[in-house]
Amino acid sequence: MSAAIWVGVMQSLITAAAGLLGVLSGGWIARHQQRWERKSARIREQLQDFYSPLLAMRAEIRAKSELRLKVSSVACGAWSNLFEGHTDPDVKGKIDQENHPQFEKIIDYNNIQLREVIIPLYRKMLAHFSANMWLAELPTLAYYDVLAEFVEIWNRAESLPSKVIEDLGHDEKKLYPFYDDLRHNFERLSKELGK
Secondary structure, rough: OHHHHHHHHHHHHHHHHHHHHHHHHHHHHHHHHHHHHHHHHHHHHHHHHHHHHHHHHHHHHHHHHHHHHHHHHHHHHHHHHHHHOOOHHHHHHHHHHHHHHHHHHHHHHHHHHHHHHHHHHHHHHHHHHHHHHHHHHHHHHHHHHHHHHHHHHHHHHHHHHHHHHHHHHOOHHHHHHHHHHHHHHHHHHHHHHHH
């Protein structure tokens, strides 16, 4: 085989190998890109349709609950201040009669808000979790039962003696690990999506 033919064959082989390598690397890059796009779409869906709505509901419950406690605390101090320096029972009775209706409205509002806004938000959280469970990370699934029990006790609250509710340990603190898990997964998935 002459040198010119050999060079021609080698150039053809190099061109073919380069073309094959280009096709293989292009295929690998395309598969890698498609895999990343599918993973990103799943993460976006988890954030948008599971973690974000649950965190938003949690934030609303927290904001309303904290304001309720703040208003109650300030009202308690204001109520005490009304009686400060008064020892006469008649004067205290008059102060009570004049101011009690306004302060009672705070308690009434808190009770209505709990019954008509906060408890329904917990129910909405549970319904959302149930409907979108397939988007939850595996560790998050472990909190479903805790949330379901918490909501069910609220559902039964009017038919349960307060001592039974107390003995059941009905306290939002049981949901704190769930809230932490939601926040942790939201932050982790958001960071992963940002890469």
